[in-house]
Amino acid sequence: MIINARVITTLAMLTIFAGMSLMAAGYPPKARFLPLLVGIPGTIMCLAQLIIDIRQVLAASGDGPPLDAEAIAQRPREARMFLWLGAFFAGILAFGFLYAAPVLILAFMRLGERESWTASIVAAVATFAVLYLVFVRLLGLFLFEGLITPLILG
Amino acid sequence: MEIDRILGSLLAVVGSPTIMLLIVIAVPVGMFFGAVPGLGGKLGIVLLIPFAFGMDPLPGAAFLLAMHAVVHTGGSIPSILFGVPGTGPDAATIVDGFPMAKRGQAGRALGASLGASGFGGVVGGLFLAAMLPVLQPVVLAFSPAEFFLLAILGITFIATLSGDSLLKGVLIGMFGLMLSFVSLDPFTGSQRFTFGQLFLWDGVDVIAAVLGLFAIPEMISLGVKGGSIAQANAATTRYNLREVIDGILDVFRHFGLSVRTSIIGAVIGLIPGLGGDAASWICYGHAVQSSKTPERFGHGAVEGVIAPETANNSKEGGALLPTLFFGVPGSSGMAILIGALVMLGIRPGPMIALTGMDLVWSLMWVLMIANILAVFMFLLCAPFFGMLTFVRGSMLIPFVITLAFLGAYLSAAAWQNIVVLMAIGVFGYFLRKYRWPRPPFVIGLVLGPIAEDSLHKALAIWGPTFFLRPLSILFIAMILASIGFYFWRMSRKGRMELHYDN
Numbered sequence: 001m002i003i004n005a006r007v008i009t010t011l012a013m014l015t016i017f018a019g020m021s022l023m024a025a026g027y028p029p030k031a032r033f034l035p036l037l038v039g040i041p042g043t044i045m046c047l048a049q050l051i052i053d054i055r056q057v058l059a060a061s062g063d064g065p066p067l068d069a070e071a072i073a074q075r076p077r078e079a080r081m082f083l084w085l086g087a088f089f090a091g092i093l094a095f096g097f098l099y100a101a102p103v104l105i106l107a108f109m110r111l112g113e114r115e116s117w118t119a120s121i122v123a124a125v126a127t128f129a130v131l132y133l134v135f136v137r138l139l140g141l142f143l144f145e146g147l148i149t150p151l152i153l154g
Numbered sequence: 155m156e157i158d159r160i161l162g163s164l165l166a167v168v169g170s171p172t173i174m175l176l177i178v179i180a181v182p183v184g185m186f187f188g189a190v191p192g193l194g195g196k197l198g199i200v201l202l203i204p205f206a207f208g209m210d211p212l213p214g215a216a217f218l219l220a221m222h223a224v225v226h227t228g229g230s231i232p233s234i235l236f237g238v239p240g241t242g243p244d245a246a247t248i249v250d251g252f253p254m255a256k257r258g259q260a261g262r263a264l265g266a267s268l269g270a271s272g273f274g275g276v277v278g279g280l281f282l283a284a285m286l287p288v289l290q291p292v293v294l295a296f297s298p299a300e301f302f303l304l305a306i307l308g309i310t311f312i313a314t315l316s317g318d319s320l321l322k323g324v325l326i327g328m329f330g331l332m333l334s335f336v337s338l339d340p341f342t343g344s345q346r347f348t349f350g351q352l353f354l355w356d357g358v359d360v361i362a363a364v365l366g367l368f369a370i371p372e373m374i375s376l377g378v379k380g381g382s383i384a385q386a387n388a389a390t391t392r393y394n395l396r397e398v399i400d401g402i403l404d405v406f407r408h409f410g411l412s413v414r415t416s417i418i419g420a421v422i423g424l425i426p427g428l429g430g431d432a433a434s435w436i437c438y439g440h441a442v443q444s445s446k447t448p449e450r451f452g453h454g455a456v457e458g459v460i461a462p463e464t465a466n467n468s469k470e471g472g473a474l475l476p477t478l479f480f481g482v483p484g485s486s487g488m489a490i491l492i493g494a495l496v497m498l499g500i501r502p503g504p505m506i507a508l509t510g511m512d513l514v515w516s517l518m519w520v521l522m523i524a525n526i527l528a529v530f531m532f533l534l535c536a537p538f539f540g541m542l543t544f545v546r547g548s549m550l551i552p553f554v555i556t557l558a559f560l561g562a563y564l565s566a567a568a569w570q571n572i573v574v575l576m577a578i579g580v581f582g583y584f585l586r587k588y589r590w591p592r593p594p595f596v597i598g599l600v601l602g603p604i605a606e607d608s609l610h611k612a613l614a615i616w617g618p619t620f621f622l623r624p625l626s627i628l629f630i631a632m633i634l635a636s637i638g639f640y641f642w643r644m645s646r647k648g649r650m651e652l653h654y655d656n
Contacts, residue, residue, distance in 0.1 A: 009584040013325060020332050020347060031339035031346055034606045035332065042328045049321055074378050081377040082580070085370070088555050089576050093569065097560060105552040113548030123549075127556065135560070139208045144563050144572075 007053050014046035084112055096146030098136075102128040156287070163515035167216065167523065176209075176217040177520060181527050182535070184221035188228030188244075190550075195225030195487050196593075197372055200365045201554060203494050204561040212516055214498040219474075219517055220524035222487055223275060226466035227528045230267035234459070235260060243466050246434040250451060250458025257454055261394055265401020266459045268532045270412060273405050274464030275525025277416035278423070278471025282518045285424070285475055286511075293479045293507045298611035299620040301480070303629035305605035308482045309597050310636045320640050322590045330598020331605070333358045340603075341610060353570045357603070360493035361565035362574045364596055369558040370579025371586040376547040398533065404456045405464075411441060411457055412464050419465030423472025423485075433469040434462035471521055478502050478514055481604055486593030489600045497565060503604075 021039030024032040087107075091100035106124035109115040115123075135141045167173050180202070187198030199222050206214040229244035234251035247267060254263035296304075309327040336347040337357035348354040405412050415437040422433040441461035442451045451458050469485075476482045481503040483489035492502050500506075506514060562575035585592055612620040620626060 005584060006588045009588050009590070012581065012584075013329065016329065017332065020335075023347060024335075027339070027346060028342045028344055030341045030610065031344050034609065035335045035346065038328050038331045038335075042325060042332065045321060045325050045328075049325065052321070077378045077380065078374070081374045084377070084551075085374065085555065085576075085579070088552075088559065089572065092556075092559050093572060097556070097563075101556045101559075105556065108552040109548060113546075115548055123552070127553070131560075135204070139205075141207055141564060142567070143560075144569050147569070 004057060007050065007057060010046060010050045010053050014043065014050060017042035017046050080112070084108055092144070092146065094146050094148045096149050097143045098128065098131055098145075099149060100146065101131060159512060160283070160515050163512055164519050166212065166512070167516050167519045170213070173213050173216050173520075176213055177220040177524055177527060180217050180220035181224050181524055182531055184224040184524075185228030185528060185531065185535075187221070188225035189231045195222050196364075196368050196490055197554075198222070198225060199487060199490050199494065200361065200369055200561060201557045203361055203365075203497070204557060204564050206494065206498065207564050209498065211495075211498045211500050212513060215495055215500060215513070215517060216520040218491060218494050219520050220527075222491060223467070223470050223521050223524045224271075224528040225487075226463070227268065227271040227275075227525070227532060229466070230271065230459075230463055231264065234263045234267060243434045243462070246438045246462035247459055249438065250453070250455050253452070253454035254456070254459070259397070259454065261397025262401040262404065262456065263454075263459050264532075265398035266404045266456050267401070267463045268398065268529055269402035269405035270460040270463035271467045272525050272529040273412050274416045274419060274467035275470070275528070276522050277413065277464070278420045278468035279518050279522035279525070280471075281417065281420035281468065282471040282474055282521065283515075285472075286514065286518075289475060289479060290507045290511075293504045296480070296504060296625075297615075297623075298608040299616065299623055300625050300629065302605055302608035302612055302620075303626055303633070304476075304480055304482050305601040305608065307629055307633050307636070308476075308601055309594060310633050319589070319591075320637075323594050326585070326590055326592065327594035327598040330595040330600075331602045332598075333363065333595075334599045334602020335606070340607065351570065353566065353568045356566075358574060358599070359562070359566050359568075359571050360490075360596075360599055361497060362562035362571040363578050363599055364490050364493060365558045365561050366575040366578030367582040367585075367592050367595055369554055370575065371583040371592075373551045373554050373558075374579075374583045375586065377551050380547060395533070401456070402529075405460055408457055408460055411444065412460055414444075415440060415461045415464040416468040419468035420472035422465070423469030424475055425472075433465040437461040437465035467525060471518070474517065474521070478506055478510075478517070479504060481600075483597060483600060486596050489593075489596040492600050 017039055021036060021043055024035035024039055026032075027035070088100075088104050091104050094100065102124040105127050106120050109120040109123055110117060131143065135143055183202065184195070184198055187195060187201075199218055202218055202221055206217055209217065226244060230247045230251065233244045233247040234255050237248055237252040237255075251263045251267065254260065309331070310324075334357065336354055338344070338348070338355050339346050345355070418437050418440060419433045422436060438458060438461050441455075441457045442448045445451065445455070445457060447455075473483075473485050473488050477488040477492060479502070481492065481501075483492055495502055500510070500513065558575060558579075559572055562571040563569060565571060582592060616623070621630065
């Protein structure tokens, strides 16, 4: 199969360069000068990299192990890590650092990594303590409360 | 007058309990990030950034610089004990350090690495001090034409030194440049790539981008890999303090070599992008070439530990010069430091030669104090280094991810930065996985605005003929030489592996 994650990564780079170059073409001359100076050669170089990647994939599709055999074997753990990352992202965006971070750390350590309850609870409490005592009290910083928390707390 | 300033800066650092306390905190943190394989100084500095918010410029900068300065001191520990480099530039230490540990000389190897790191750090600081009076007029003589070409030179250097593929390195540097154009155009005021989002008017936040590109991919990789971060062989982790001190004395038994490699390291650090692995391997090569018994190298020669370790720490002194005076980072770590300095209200660039010399001298003292402190802390912690084998990914991942989100948010007090971090982080993971070197991205992102501003100014003053100015020609020659160096390096691949990132 020609399309794999390696090729998709290069395709993503190509899309970014080509897309930004196209957008830049519509800007005033001074504003578009450098974006085009970088974007157009970048697009051409991405195409060259894409050809290199596809040739490597085609060469590996013959005899022997697939080019990304190790990458394929890692997919389940990779998917799990992306799910956890997504959970942290959604949790913090929704409920903010003070509330979401300790809960997510407890969940990750206990459910995700099967650490002991003691270690997981200590980590969660320590996280809350550092966030509150160091960042809020000591450094006097305002921590993001999340997009949903203010609606709940009013 | 200058002596007053130098001593005044020293007093400002050692006379401030806050700054000294911050250095004392930063040093073990830096050593920890260096000692745990897979973390490294870049990650360390981005994760400490949230803690520097709200600090005054000097304490904040001292805190981050002290941490960054001693990363390689800690990085030698896993190189010697486990045969796993803590950071890329520590790989050269393995060649002789690990064989020493395997034959029961782990303490001596650790001591030699510690002494060499401290020695190199102090010489690097002195090098910085010696260069400051020379560099000041040079910086002020630079015109926009030179700044533009210097920015391009910085990107090219990093790209050519960042991995196996020149094409990928250059592309990633250009990607960083492209993202640096996301903002209101400074000349026309028109929106560029902002999609109508107000938070993008000032550009993509460097801290959020760097956290996304380094912290998130490293943590996903750690989670995918699972298990302990380092594997240990019980025999290599047994040593006592007397052996460590004997190793420290080795640095002075090879005093000439220590001085030479420290100076070479500092000079290499001065050249944007050439630091890192190049410094340690070039100095290792020098140690072999200058030895009367080169056959001992690779089998546990103590000089093979001293040379790369002096260079690793001394290069930070050299790397501070282009970072502070030109705003052109000497390494990807320094690129992150530039972002942090801007956040603290310090703007690196030529103006610092006129208005910020007190700060520069203070940072030089911080560099030296941190390296000296690291020696004592290292000795204090020496019996516990074997415990690094128990550090598991599950203990680090959630904290690092939380700190990354926190840093991204705090850098501009904008929750949208968390989205930027997430997008760049996921993309960065695939870049890491498929061996796209990431450091050039940071350099491109940091240098983009300098390059654009300088280019427009140079074109307005001289037109396209600015390329024909004598200094411009020199810079163009250096850009071509850096590309030539890449091909030379590829032809010697295997004898001299250079990896910043992968």
